[in-house]
Amino acid sequence: MTTGKWREAVEGKKWTEVSDLVEEMAGSEVLIRGRVHTYRPQSSKVFVILRQSGCTVQCVAEQSNVGVNMIKYLKQLSYESFVDVIGVVVVPKDPVKGTTQKVEIQVRKVYYVNRALERLPLGVEDAARSEADIEKSLETGTPAVRVNQDTRLNNRVVDIRTPANQAIVSIGCQFENFFRGNLLSMGFVSIHTPKLLAGSSEGGYAVFRLDYKGQPACLADWPQLHKQMAICGDLRHVFVVGPVFRAEDSFTHRHLCEFVGLDAEMEIYKDYSEIMDLVDELFVFMFTELNEKCKKELEAVGKQYPFEPLKVNPICSIKKGFCSRYQTYRTGVEVDPLGDLNTESERKLGQLVLEKYKTEFYILHRFPTAVRPFYTMPCADNPLYSNSFDVFIRCEEIMSGGQRVHVPEVMEKRARECGIDVKTISTYIDSFKYGAPPHGGFRVGLERVVMLFCALNNIRKTSLFPRDPQRLSP
Amino acid sequence: MTTGKWREAVEGKKWTEVSDLVEEMAGSEVLIRGRVHTYRPQSSKVFVILRQSGCTVQCVAEQSNVGVNMIKYLKQLSYESFVDVIGVVVVPKDPVKGTTQKVEIQVRKVYYVNRALERLPLGVEDAARSEADIEKSLETGTPAVRVNQDTRLNNRVVDIRTPANQAIVSIGCQFENFFRGNLLSMGFVSIHTPKLLAGSSEGGYAVFRLDYKGQPACLADWPQLHKQMAICGDLRHVFVVGPVFRAEDSFTHRHLCEFVGLDAEMEIYKDYSEIMDLVDELFVFMFTELNEKCKKELEAVGKQYPFEPLKVNPICSIKKGFCSRYQTYRTGVEVDPLGDLNTESERKLGQLVLEKYKTEFYILHRFPTAVRPFYTMPCADNPLYSNSFDVFIRCEEIMSGGQRVHVPEVMEKRARECGIDVKTISTYIDSFKYGAPPHGGFRVGLERVVMLFCALNNIRKTSLFPRDPQRLSP
DSSP states (O other), X not given: OOOTHHHHHHTTOOBOOGGGOOGGGTTOEEEEEEEEEEEEEOSSEEEEEEEETTEEEEEEEEHHHHHHHHHHHXXXXXXXXXXXXXXXXXXXXXXXXXXXXXXEEEEEEEEEEEOOOSSOSSOHHHHTOXXXXXXXXXXXXXXXXXXXXXXXXXXXHHHTTSHHHHHHHHHHHHHHHHHHHHHHHTTOEEOOOOSEEESOOOSSSOOOEEEETTEEEEEOSOSHHHHHHHHHTTOOEEEEEEXXXXXXXXXXXXXXXXXXXXXXXXXXXXXXXXXXXXXXXXXXXXXXXXXXXXXXXXXXHHHHSOOOOOOOOHHHHXXXXXXEHHHHHHTTOOOOTTXXXXXXXXXXXXXXXXXXXXXXXEEEEOOBGGGSOTTBOBOSSOTTBBSEEEEEETTEEEEEEEEEOOOHHHHHHHHHHTTOOGGGGHHHHHHHHTOOOOEEEEEEEHHHHHHHHTTOSOGGGSOSSOOBTTBOOO | OOOTHHHHHHTTOOBOOGGGOOGGGTTOEEEEEEEEEEEEEOSSEEXXXXXXXXXEEEEEEEHHHHHHHHHHHHTTOOTTOEEEEEEEEEXXXXXXXXXXXXXXXXXXXXXXXXXXXXXXXSOHHXXXXXXXXXXXXXXXXXOOOOOOHHHHHHXXXXXXXSHHHHHHHHHHHHHHHHHHHHHHHTTOEEOOOOSEEESOOOXXXXXXXXXXXXXXXXXXXXXXXXXXXXXXXXXXXXXXXXXXXXXXXXXXXXXXXXXXXXXXXEEOXXXXXXXXXXXXXXXXXXXXXXXXXXXXXXXHHHHHSOOOOXXXXXXXXXXXXXXXXXXXXXXXXXXOTTSOOOHHHHHHHHHHHHHHHSOSEEEEEOOBGGGSOTTBOBOSSOTTBBSEEEEEETTEEEEEEEEBOOOHHHHHHHHHHTTOOGGGGHHHHHHHHTOOOOEEEEEEXXXXXXXXXXXXXOGGGSOSSOOBTTBOOO
C-alpha cells in the first residue's frame, strides 16, 4: 500500500467499522477507512461525509485541530476516493442529518488511500435518487439528474454502490443461501454439471456455439440432462446452482443471455405432486424468511423503488394453492386448452388467485404436453396433458418443473414426436437403459425471482454484470 | 409411473428407506424401492440384494410365500433395475454377509419400476473393486475385472453408483458448503460473475472463443476481473463459486478444461498477511471439519483407494506455517530465486515442511513478480518480489492468492511490462480510477482440492462429468 507517514500513523492501530460508531464510543480516538461520499468546505472547516458500504458518518476537520495545510488538502478531496481518518468520536448537540451514524468524528488526520478521478461518469447520489425525488425536483425548477440504465450498466462499479443496489446483491445472496440450506437439510446434494456440451443442446433454446478442440460444442442452456443423469447415478436428490446460457434475441425486461439457474432434481415415489409439495413448502418458507430476515435490505430497495412486500399465504398455498388448468377456465380466464398461457392470461389468472386465495405465489399444473419439452412425462389418464407445473409470483412465471420420462422407449417415442433426431441424444437415452427411478425436478432463475420479489421493473437491476443480446461488458 | 396392480398394491403405503431397516422393525411389513444390486437364484428361492444409494439389504423370496410364478419372474431380474419390494423384516439367525443392513426382508411381492438392460457396459461391483482385491484375485487364477478409466467416464451414470464415487460427490458438496458457510459467517457476500466476456481474457490461460451476437467473446478463465470490480463496487468481501474454463492442452492428472472455481476477494487494511491469515484459518478449519464430519465418506473412498488422512497441524500452521521463499533455500531446496517452483522442488519442500512442522498443509509466499500475473502487487521493499502466495497440500499446489494492484498508474505500468495492450483492459483499469480500496484474494479449484484431500491419483475421479482436451461427453 502507501508507505511512510501513513504507515507510521496507523502502525499498531485498529480500524473501526463505520457501522460500529455509536454514542458509547464518545471521547475515544478511532481510525476509520471509507469513501469520501460528499464534502462541504467552509472557511476554516471541512465537513466530510465518509461512507463505508451502506453506512455514513460525518467527519469535521477544524483548522484549530488540524492546521491550515490539512484544511487546504481537504478542500481538494475528490468524491469516492478512499481515505483513512484518525479522529475522536463526539456526540453532536444537534443530530446530524442524512447520515446513518448519529455520532460525529472530530478529525485529527486524514490520509489518501486511493484517489478517485475528479469527474466520475455518474454520481452515487444521483444513481441512488428515487423517481419520486426526481419528480419533486422538477417542481422546484432545478431538476435533479436522472441516470439512465445504460450509464449505470456501463459504469456498474459506481452504480452498484447505491444503497438499493447493495441491498439487491445481498437479497440475491440470501435467496441462494436459503435455497441451498433448505435443500441440503432435506437431504439434497449440491453438484456441478458441465456447461460445455458436445453438439447442440436439446433444451429448445438458442444456444451459444463454439469450437472445442475441433469438436462442435455449445454452452448448456440448462443442466437438465446432467442433473437427470446424476439421479440415474443414484444421487437421489440433487441441486445445481450455476450459470445458464441462452443465445435468444429476447429484448424484454425479464430475459438475459446469461443468468444464474437454481435447478433441482429428485426421485419421486408416487407422482409429481411430491415435487410440487416440496416447491410449495420451500418457496413459501424462503419468501417468508426473506421478508423477515432482509427487512433492512428490502427497506433500502423500497426507498429508491417503492413496492409492496410479496403476499404469500402459507396455509392457502400449501393446502389449496395448486390450480389445475381445468380450474382456470372456471375462474374465468379463457385459454386454448392445448396451448400455452400468454402474458395477458397470466396476469388475469394471478389477479383471480390473489382475490380468492390472498396469495401472489401460486402453482399452475397439468400443462398441455404440446407446450412442454419432450422429456416431460405425459399424464397417465390423458397424454394430451403432462405431469408438469409452473410457479408464478406477482403474475409472472418464475419456475417450471415436472416429472421426466424415465422409460427409454417412451422417451424415444416422445423425442420422435417432437422432431428430435434420437441419435443425437443417445447418451442421454442410454442413461435410462441402465436402470432409472421415476424422477422430476424444477428450475428457477435467480435474477428473475429477485426482480419479481422486489417488484423491480427490469432484470438488469438484479444481475451484477448483466449479459443481454446487446451487452457483453463490463 | 406404472399403473394397475402396482398402484393398488402400494396405494396408501409408505416407503421405507433401506438405511432405516433395523432390528427393531422385525415383524413389520415394509415397502422399499431400490436397485437389484445382485441376485442368487436357488431351486425354490431367490436371494436379492437390494441397493439404495450406499445401503444394501438382503431380500429372500421363497416359493411357499410368493408362489411359483413370482419365483420364475425373479429368476429373470436384471442387475441395476429398480424394483418395489413388499416384505416383512426379519432378523436372520446367521448375520448376512456383505450387506450394510443386518436385517433381512422376507419377500411378499416384487414389482418392476424400471427394467435395466441385461448387459450393462460395466458392473457396479467391478467398478467398486480396489486394486488390492484385483491383485489378490490374480493369485486365485480367476482374475477379477479391472474397469479402465475411459469405460468408467463413458458410462459415468453407472460408475458414479460405487460407494467410493458416492462418497467423493458428498465430500465435494461438503467442502463447498464449509467454504461458503465459513465465508458467509465472516461477512462475505456470495456473488455471481459473468462467464461470457468480451474479447479475450487477460488471465494468461488459453481460452475458449465464441461468437456473441457478432462480437468476439470468450469464456472466463477466472472471475478475477469481476470479483475485483465487485470490491470497487463497495461489496467489500465477496466470493464466487462457479465454472472456470481453460482451453489448455494439459494432459495431466490434475488439469481439466472446465472445473469449479472457489474464488474470494476482500478489502485489506495493512498488508496481504490479512488474506493469508484468513486462508490459513479457513482451510485448517475446513480440513479438520472434513476429517471429522465426513468419516463415513472418507472410509468409503479409502476402501477402494486406500490413503492416509491429510495431516493438518493447526497451531503450527497458524503461527509458523508461512514459509517465505527465503526460508526455502535455508531448508535445502535449490530454486531459481526469480523463477517459479517446479514439481520436484514442490515435492521436496513439502517433505521438509512435513518433517519440521508435521503438516501437509502450508502456505508459501512472496513469489517473484515475474512469475505472477500483471495485476499482482509488487512488494514495497523489493519490486522483484510480489505480495502473493500459493497454498499446498500433499506437496501439490491447490491455491494461489495475493494482493492486487489497486492504483491505476501502477496497473498500467505492470500491464505494459507484461506485454499487455493497455487499451484492451481499459474497462478494468477504469474501475480503479473511480476509487478503489487496497484488496486481494485467492482461488481454489474444487476438484483438485478434493483429489488431493483424498490422495486420489486423478482429477477425473472428483469431477462428476469431467471435461479435458479429449473429453466433451457425456
